[in-house]
Amino acid sequence: MKPEDFELLRSLVEERSGLVLTKEKLYLLESRLIPLARKRGMAGLDKLIREIRTRREESLLTAVTEAMTTNESSFFRDIKPFENFRKFVLPKLVEGHAAGRAIRIWSAACSTGQEPYSIAICLREEAAKLGGHRFEIVATDLSVEVLEKAKVGMYSQFEIQRGLPIQILMKYFKQVDEMWQVDASIRAMVKFRKLNLLQEFSSLGRFDVVFCRNVLIYFGKATKKLVFDRLRRIMLTDGFLFLGGAETVLGITDAFCRVDGYRGVYQMLSEIKPSWPSTSGTKENLAAQAPGP
Amino acid sequence: MKSCLIVDDSAVIRKIARKILEELNFEIAEADDGRRALEQCRAQMPDAILLDWNMPQMNGIEFLRALRQTDGGAAPVVIFCTTENDVPHIREAIAAGANEYIMKPFDGDIIQSKFAQVGLL
The missing domain is CATH 3.40.50.150 (Vaccinia Virus protein VP39)
Known part of the structure; x- marks a missing residue:
């Protein structure tokens, strides 16, 4: 991923959720956003990033933020x-x-x-x-x-x-x-x-x-x-x-x-x-x- | 170090469970059937038993009932680990004296979480 693409996603997610994405989380960007891109009929991550940059459609920006915020949970977590x-x-x-x-x-x-x-x-x-x-x-x-x-x-x-x-x-x-x-x-x-x-x-x-x-x-x-x-x-x-x-x-x-x-x-x-x-x-x-x- | 007897007729399952439990610091013994498990328990009671349901000679629930009748057999913490995952089976296991119940397929997180809940970790 190009540094400017990472920066685009990083600032989008931080602005909207407060979540700070570090470089080590690059793999998460890919593993979570590629399925999202496919779900929306886009060929891959490049296309998704282009859409974010050019159209800034609200539902897409929300979906990207939601996909990146961790939803790890369990009942009685940590007991x-x-x-x-x-x-x-x-x-x-x-x-x-x-x-x-x-x-x-x-x-x-x-x-x-x-x-x-x-x-x-x-x-x-x-x-x-x-x-x-x-x-x-x-x-x-x-x-x-x-x-x-x-x-x-x-x-x-x-x-x-x-x-x-x-x-x-x-x-x-x-x-x-x-x-x-x-x-x-x-x-x-x-x-x-x-x-x-x-x-x-x-x-x-x-x-x-x-x-x-x-x-x-x-x-x-x-x-x-x-x-x-x-x-x-x-x-x-x-x-x-x-x-x-x-x-x-x-x-x-x-x-x-x-x-x-x-x-x-x-x-x-x-x-x-x-x-x-x-x-x-x-x-x-x-x-x-x-x-x- | 706490001991755990793994009772399952599948060698593959025993191997996976052994690996997970050894990492959690348990000393492991294995049995491939309820009858052999009962003999091993009579010789030496383990702290914990991870117990399959369906086995050829003596199944898990028969083993559990026999164990709880045995001298010292009330002590081990028994955790079922089976593909029988419906409410009637779970209720039957609890009534027979099971302490916890794992539905297959399981992973390391589930084993760890269940063993922690019953105070083994």
Whole structure:
């Protein structure tokens, strides 16, 4: 690939998704964009690049961006964060929580739905300890294609075997020919929305918990900082942020700090918490802008 | 080092599974049938058993039921690994005391993920 072609694709993808493509990812450009070119009736990558350069047709630019953003995911990915969610975060959320307001959880960059459905399954498994509190799960991704798949909740045998304990599979999935579909009752717990993390996301309302795992890792430092700043503004002061195993706030933001003993779990630092009082009444007002369940 | 007994009548499957599990630091023993597997378990219980369903003399589910009746046979973590991938088979395996269930075809990621879930890794 010519350097100017790589530069064209690199800047297109970064501008639209924040994803930073390095030279080492050249093979990914080829392996993902050649099938896309064929699907659109083009002979190869050269033709695709020419189309991008000359016509800049919106649907093509979107398709290229979506093809390049990784959609690697699995149920209960990394196991531990979901244990931390069940055993540490959920009890903390429920403790002293005013009845009435829903506890809101956001799965950012949810890909094909495994993360929000894993969260929903945790809530069902822990239902007896949740004291009847209402929960709302919002899941977003920038790709329309993966969101469509996520909503249907249909997974291959390979996908359901990565991370999903067999007892959970039996309890919350039904077999449909060669595929496995998440129960309608679990699907109903998750609201899927299209959202680009590079754009303003305050319209989602405020959240008690944000899962933003394995997505910032693909962003440049300035973009990471921007996203952390926005996250801080949409999170409730005593909320929790989950980051991926290889992600950190160190050297990027002072807004969040690690929760000792619970890897991957972060909280807002008290000294920079926004200065609203943390009475439940105020929180209800803050969350009121969010759509009800 | 934890031990794993691979029970499958296909030499090819045993070889693939052995390679994956050795990389995960397991000491491997093999058996090509449920009956021989049971003899090996009576001599020495492994920490884990990767178990095929369809085998000529004693199949996987018969082996599992016999194992769980044997002295010390409640201890090994048993993970089915079979082409039988429908709900009735899976339920039958769980009822007989299987800890996990892998549907063939499998790969290294699936083995690793399942072994991690049951606390073997």
